[in-house]
Amino acid sequence: MKSIEELNEIREKTLSEISLRKDRNYTGREKHILVCGGTGCTSSHSKDIIEKFNELIKEHNLDNVRVIRTGCFGLCARGPIIVIRPEDTFYAMSHVDDVEEIFEKHIMNGEIVERLLCKDVDGSVVKSLDELNFYKKQHRIVLKNCGLIDPENIDEYLAFDGYKALEKVLTSMTAEEVIKEVSDSGLRGRGGAGFPTGKKWQFAKDSQDEQKYVACNADEGDPGAFMDRSVLEGDPHSVIEAMAIAAFAIGANKGYVYVRAEYPIAVHRLQVAIDQAREYGLLGKNIMGTNFEFDVEIRLGAGAFVCGEETALMESVEGRRGEPRTRPPFPAVKGLFGKPTLLNNVETYANITQIILNGASWYSSIGTEKSKGTKVFALGGNINNVGLVEVPMGITLREIVYDIGGGIPNGRKFKAAQTGGPSGGCIPEEYLDTPIDYESLSAIGSMMGSGGLIIMDDSTCMVNLARFFLDFTVDESCGKCPPCRIGTKRMLEILERLVNGKGREGDIEKLEKLAMNIKRSSLCGLGQTAPNPVLSTLKYFRNEYEAHIKEKKCPAGECKAMTKVMIDKEKCKGCSLCSKNCPVQAIHGELKSPFEIDQSKCIKCGVCIAKCPFKAISRV
Amino acid sequence: MNEIEKKSVCTCGEIDDNKKKLLEVIVSVNGDKSQLMKVLNAAQEIYGYIPTSAQKTISEELDIPMAEIYGVITFYTRFSLEPKGKYNIGVCLGTACYVKGSQMVLDKVKEILGIDVGGITPDGKFSLVSTRCVGACGLAPVMTVNDEVYGNMDPSKVKDILDKYV
Known part of the structure; x- marks a missing residue:
């Protein structure tokens, strides 16, 4: 176990070794090669890059160069990402075969490898990370250590003020003061619903019981969302430290992190972090020489979306089917194992240490009147800069899509953004200037959600999108309550009819009626929000629903049953590129004369449309 | 002992x-x-x-x-009562992959292997699942073969990838 003095010594020593990662004026001879080890970059083989660098460093016997596997830098679309500090050179989409060149030129001779530098969306070459438009409007609080430290090295976390918030709480604050600080900061639950965090802590503190628990919801089920995973992969200690602070505030001595088994890297790094914290006495008995005792255990999920719902999560932690419980009693009164439990989501916890260290007034100066601080979004879909972004509350969707996200690829038009995943709604173009905060998003029929932000271009059919989400909720409904189990199924059947060109008069009204009933009568949040994608697409794209029913047409040209892929004979030059790329050999013709598509073979995949240099192929 | x-x-x-x-x-x-x-x-x-x-x-x-x-x-969907194929193919149908056309990739895999989602080829070599977000949204649409991730997929790439495992 380490004393406060020993921890300070570690901080000082490590900081002297790694401060060059933040210090742009550093003039020493050390170089740090930071390589992203998040799930996205790992999938594009960043591990091989790390190994190759290490091999070369060893071969050349360099003692001033280190390779660090970090958490997510955010710009997943350009992975694998390599950043060399202190000069902050940003190499994107590199391959293991490029490593030798980077090493020879950059590391050995100080020459930048221009060819491998990251390019911005407009094609301009970016020399350093800071120059990239993607980062300019971001404000990193939750992600401050992601891409900066080695998440598997507690010393590096300590160096950048790690466990100082816990020290402050344990040595100079009372439980009431901690809760007041959190309340005053205005922090609200980042899982999506936006319940005031301080209030939640107060409820858990007010419950009288010998045994209480804190729990962390890391069951990020929204498909296409990866905020919480990135925090756990990039900065796991920030969550552990915050859980310890919460435990001190409410009077708990045990914590559980419920995390998806589908996140092997996050689970591994979290376990490493827990073990290291135990070794340093930051978890266990007599933490930092005080009477405070706290430990954390990981509990694995196994692929059930409903387990993100707080009471279902608790059932699952206890080893049962993840079916929600009726509330009240609320978890603050009767939660895990029947004991008072405080449950927050990963991102909520990741804010806590900064609030304690910098004060509630600092935190509440960021954001809007009712939504304070920042929000992390996983930006995905039809957008140039797919990745992870952290923005101050109150920023507009337009800024996220165009300034940070770099706009829509392939020259297409923005159609809508989906927040809140299967529980949320879409935001059409006319609301691009809506500020991102809890109230504004609810007012337009969407929601903040946990942070999935999927951008759709004009090739997306909104009826089919609603069908996609309903298909998801039908699959994920636990089946405990009939409105959700049966109701969503009926809605899905109607939507399937619509996209298959078999819609009937009255289907829209039926959908609306079912939606209202399911919302009102479902047991948990999954059912209560399941109709939202249908309601919001109906609100803004009702004409598309009507076209599917009345004209049996899909205006976006996505629903295969109602579209054909056709070649415009006037425009076709007979180059045969379409026919070469067709995966089912449905396109025939003679060179230099117009080609034709065999409709009986065509699977309407659209590969030919994308490949045609003369824009002669389209869906009709 | x-x-x-x-x-x-x-x-x-x-x-x-x-x-x-x-x-x-x-x-x-x-x-x-x-x-x-x-x-x-x-x-x-x-x-x-x-x-x-x-x-x-x-x-x-x-x-x-x-x-x-x-x-x-x-x-829980992660638990299975039936054995999987030697090569388990996963096509991501998470939202980010879906809006980029992963359904067409899935359809192509189904067509080539002649099995449906949840199925396994008679020789036990390939099984097929649709997954919910493997977390590589930057590479969408994504297909996985056991632990190997194939990004930026389109239907025309499916055959070459599967051929590697035949």
Whole structure:
């Protein structure tokens, strides 16, 4: 176990070794090669890059160069990402075969490898990370250590003020003061619903019981969302430290992190972090020489979306089917194992240490009147800069899509953004200037959600999108309550009819009626929000629903049953590129004369449309 | 021979390695029934699915009825009662992949392998699942073959990838 003095010594020593990662004026001879080890970059083989660098460093016997596997830098679309500090050179989409060149030129001779530098969306070459438009409007609080430290090295976390918030709480604050600080900061639950965090802590503190628990919801089920995973992969200690602070505030001595088994890297790094914290006495008995005792255990999920719902999560932690419980009693009164439990989501916890260290007034100066601080979004879909972004509350969707996200690829038009995943709604173009905060998003029929932000271009059919989400909720409904189990199924059947060109008069009204009933009568949040994608697409794209029913047409040209892929004979030059790329050999013709598509073979995949240099192929 | 090894002896007289691994995990939870999910996740990894024999072992060791274990297994999509193919193909149908056309990739895999989602080829070589977000949204649409991730997919790339495993 380490004393406060020993921890300070570690901080000082490590900081002297790694401060060059933040210090742009550093003039020493050390170089740090930071390589992203998040799930996205790992999938594009960043591990091989790390190994190759290490091999070369060893071969050349360099003692001033280190390779660090970090958490997510955010710009997943350009992975694998390599950043060399202190000069902050940003190499994107590199391959293991490029490593030798980077090493020879950059590391050995100080020459930048221009060819491998990251390019911005407009094609301009970016020399350093800071120059990239993607980062300019971001404000990193939750992600401050992601891409900066080695998440598997507690010393590096300590160096950048790690466990100082816990020290402050344990040595100079009372439980009431901690809760007041959190309340005053205005922090609200980042899982999506936006319940005031301080209030939640107060409820858990007010419950009288010998045994209480804190729990962390890391069951990020929204498909296409990866905020919480990135925090756990990039900065796991920030969550552990915050859980310890919460435990001190409410009077708990045990914590559980419920995390998806589908996140092997996050689970591994979290376990490493827990073990290291135990070794340093930051978890266990007599933490930092005080009477405070706290430990954390990981509990694995196994692929059930409903387990993100707080009471279902608790059932699952206890080893049962993840079916929600009726509330009240609320978890603050009767939660895990029947004991008072405080449950927050990963991102909520990741804010806590900064609030304690910098004060509630600092935190509440960021954001809007009712939504304070920042929000992390996983930006995905039809957008140039797919990745992870952290923005101050109150920023507009337009800024996220165009300034940070770099706009829509392939020259297409923005159609809508989906927040809140299967529980949320879409935001059409006319609301691009809506500020991102809890109230504004609810007012337009969407929601903040946990942070999935999927951008759709004009090739997306909104009826089919609603069908996609309903298909998801039908699959994920636990089946405990009939409105959700049966109701969503009926809605899905109607939507399937619509996209298959078999819609009937009255289907829209039926959908609306079912939606209202399911919302009102479902047991948990999954059912209560399941109709939202249908309601919001109906609100803004009702004409598309009507076209599917009345004209049996899909205006976006996505629903295969109602579209054909056709070649415009006037425009076709007979180059045969379409026919070469067709995966089912449905396109025939003679060179230099117009080609034709065999409709009986065509699977309407659209590969030919994308490949045609003369824009002669389209869906009709 | 220790306690675990004794329990792992198969009727043929040899030690059943899978059973031994499973028993080691069960011992590590110290009879804590609330850790059933951890044990089932381990069983899924060890066997590639959760066979009845493993369910029976878990039931006996943790004193949880078979029916309850079966109920938990069938609730979670990660647990499977059937073995998977040597190469398990996953096509991501998470939202980010879906809006970039992963359904067409999935349709193409189905067509080439002649199996539906959840199916397995008669030779046991390939099985097919649709997954919910593998987390590589930057590479969408994404297809996986066991642990290998293939990004920026389109239907025309499917055949070449599958051919590598035939």
